Structures are given as structure tokens and as C-alpha cells.
Amino acid sequence: MTGQWKGFFEYGTQYGDKLSGEKVEFRLFLKHSDNGEFEGTCADLEGMGSSFEVSKIRGFTDHTFISFTKEYEQYHSIDEEGNLYPQTTGQRPRLSYNGQYDKSTNSFRGNWEIISNERLYFDGSLVQFSTGIWEMMKDE
Secondary structure: OOEEEEEEEEEOHHHOOOOOOOEEEEEEEEEEOHHHEEEEEEEEEEEOOOOOOEEEEEEEEEOOEEEEEEEOOOEEEEOOOOOEEEEOOOOOOEEEEEEEEEOOOOEEEEEEEEEEEEEEEOOEEEEEEEEEEEEEEEOO
16 A cells, blocks of 8 residues: 555535536555555545645555545535635544455545534434545556
8 A cells, every 4th residue: 555546536416416426636645554554645636626635544455445534634615616615613524435446447446425514413413424436546
């Protein structure tokens, strides 16, 4: 996993007609450690809603399975036109990425999700997720 990776994430249907299917290109800079774990940074480079902000990556691989989180320093909300608005309240967003290695394309691909809305609801909370797909390959 050590090295530079390039890829994209794609917005899911929860983002509305104008954003659904739109892609954001990213670059990951990863360092592999013991037991299949890795960490690094990611920069969203180009696409609707890209913030150019560097995020932290932490994850692991297990054979062909990959799982990692991507955590931004600041929370941004995005409108249906793809404009970003910094938010001053709430927790920093943490996205969860899961996927599989595809030997035929020499890439990882899978699904991502983020808690997009959490509200108190009677004795608990009501959570809404936004999702999408992603893919990345080693940038050699």
C-alpha cells in the first residue's frame, strides 16, 4: 500500500439529480505498517465539490478486502450546484470506504458512506447516510 494512489469518488443518489454520478478525483499518499494497516493523507483535486483540503487516511487490507476512513479537518456542506460551504458547528466528517481488489483492472473499488444528518429522535437519534462509489489504483 505504500506509495501514491490516484482515484475518484462518485456521489450517490442522495445528492440529488445534479450531483448524483458526479466524480471527484483524488490522490492518496499512503504508508504501510504492520498487520495490513496503513495511514496517510488524501487531497481531493478536481470535480464538483472538491475542496483541495488534505484529509487523514487510516485503514487496513485483508487479502483482497480494503477498509479505510477519510477524515477532513473542517466540515463542508455541499448544495445541489456543487458549491461548498464551511460549517462551524458539528463534528468533523468521517467517511468510511470499503471495497475489494480487482485483479483484472489492478485497482480497488467499492462503496463509501458518510453520516449526512443526525437528529435526536425520542430516546435515540435518527441518522441519515449519504453514499457513493469509489475506485483507486497505484500511481506508478
